[in-house]
Amino acid sequence: MPRFFRPVTSAVTYTRWLHLLIGSAIPLMGAFITPGLSRTSPAEWVQIALQPIPLVVAAALLLPFVRRAEGLQARLMLFPGQHARVPGDEEESGISVAPSVSWRDRGRTALWLVLRLEAGFLAGYVTVQFLGTALALVGAASSERGEEPGVLLPLPGPHPANALLVPVPIMLLLGVMVVGGRLMTSAARRLLGPSPTERLAALEERTEQLLERNRIARELHDSIGHALTVAVVQAGAARAAADAGFTERALGAIEETGRAALEDLERVLRVLREDEQPASRRPTLSDAAQLLESARASGAKVDTEVSGPVERLPGPVSREAYRMLQEALTNVLRHSGPVPVQVRITVRETALEIDVRNALPAARESTGRGGSGLRGIRERATLLGGRATTGPRDGEWQVHVELPLG
Structure with missing residues (x-):
């Protein structure tokens, strides 16, 4: 017609x-x-x-x-x-x-x-x-x-x-x-x-929805991405080692990391379903020992130095700092493999500093730009009023985060 x-x-x-x-x-x-x-x-x-x-x-x-x-x-x-x-x-x-x-x-x-x-x-x-x-x-x-x-x-x-x-x-x-x-x-x-008031209210509601969706996407990326990276690295190392003891430890690390990722996934799904069941506790920087141990079990030599009362950090800062550290370690395992890693966590009176460094393999050509994970670290830091820098420095790859505690 x-x-x-x-x-x-x-x-x-x-x-x-x-x-x-x-x-x-x-x-x-x-x-x-x-x-x-x-x-x-x-x-x-x-x-x-x-x-x-x-x-x-x-x-x-x-x-x-x-x-x-x-x-x-x-x-x-x-x-x-x-x-x-x-x-x-x-x-x-x-x-x-x-x-x-x-x-x-x-x-x-x-x-x-x-x-x-x-x-x-x-x-x-x-x-x-x-x-x-x-x-x-x-x-x-x-x-x-x-x-x-x-x-x-x-x-x-x-x-x-x-x-x-x-x-x-x-x-x-x-x-x-x-x-x-x-x-x-x-x-x-x-x-x-x-009316203008209704438009503003609708815009604020839409902004809140987008921020929540962005936060959930970062949560899933960091948690599931870290678990899959650890599992892949552990499985490859176990096959290359051909050692029964090492294989047993690798399977244990894969199981533990996978269980933690499933808990994070269930928590996010509860938020999306908006049911009445309370969501499980989100990990904080006080739980970083388990995170560092999973990286060590993947073959990375993690040298850690923590100074200051980590357990007294404000909740939002501590939770986001945990995710930033998780993504930094995931980035190391994914792109550099089991290389030596230096982790420095410093709690000052007015700020929290996290510094993660690892040697760059000779075969890797760095552009100084990260993927969505490193971009997520910078976004988290900005939302908390801090800043994050990522990129090569003096032959090493560095992730440096500063978050205010005020």
Whole structure:
């Protein structure tokens, strides 16, 4: 079907027109009382269109829930489900369904109600006139009467050929329906759309969701990535050593690391499910001994120096520092293998410093840029108000982190 005719066959065109026609109900109800609909003059039609305005304005200004009612109705009829939309029109409604919380919201709602009232009245008048014109053409084609009162367009004299003109007012009405529906849709987005306060609240909620997703992604990357790296290094070392004792120790280290990774995975899944079960405790820098031991079991010679009260670190700093150290050791095992590693953890009065250094293999060409793991270390440090530097220095690869404790 040509694109030009798609709106005519789409249900949304008729739901939008029905939404417009509903707006004419209030002035027509008033017209039955005064001035009446019998022999109505043009001035009286104007009176019918204007007399309900004070009522709808008062309702919008005094009743906050009017905005919600209009928003729900606009969503239902101006932006129906996908089955009723014009193909290619996938835009979301952007219509708020919250009650008015400020005078600005009430004013926008009042303006919307006045627009809907007048546009609905005009839509009803045009609909009656175009349909009347079509019926008058049918009558002119089948009888000798040449003029019919109350039609929008002048009619030709009686002739059977008038039957060919019957589709003209109907097609014009369909065109007005499509254009009118789109104009009201645009107006609804402007007048019933979210207020600046609602937009800010939605933006803050979206930001929180993205930050949480980013944090969970880093957690999974650090935990699962470390476990898989240790398992691969241990398995390769055990096969190369061909020693039963070493193989037994390697399998034990793989089992322990895998169990810790499963616990981290279960904790993250509990957060995603948002169930009522308490999440397991996240590891902190006080648990670094187990982390360093798993690296040693992988064949790396880890020289560790810890100074200061690690157990007294603030919770967020200690937990994030553990993940940074984990990623730094994972990076060593993944890219350099079981090489000597120097780990320095220093707790000062106002800051925590972590320094991880390892020798760079001669065959490795370093670009000074890390992957997503090292980028995650820098992101964690920045979120805590600190800084992290990674890259080659004096023939070694260094990961240096400074986190404030204030």
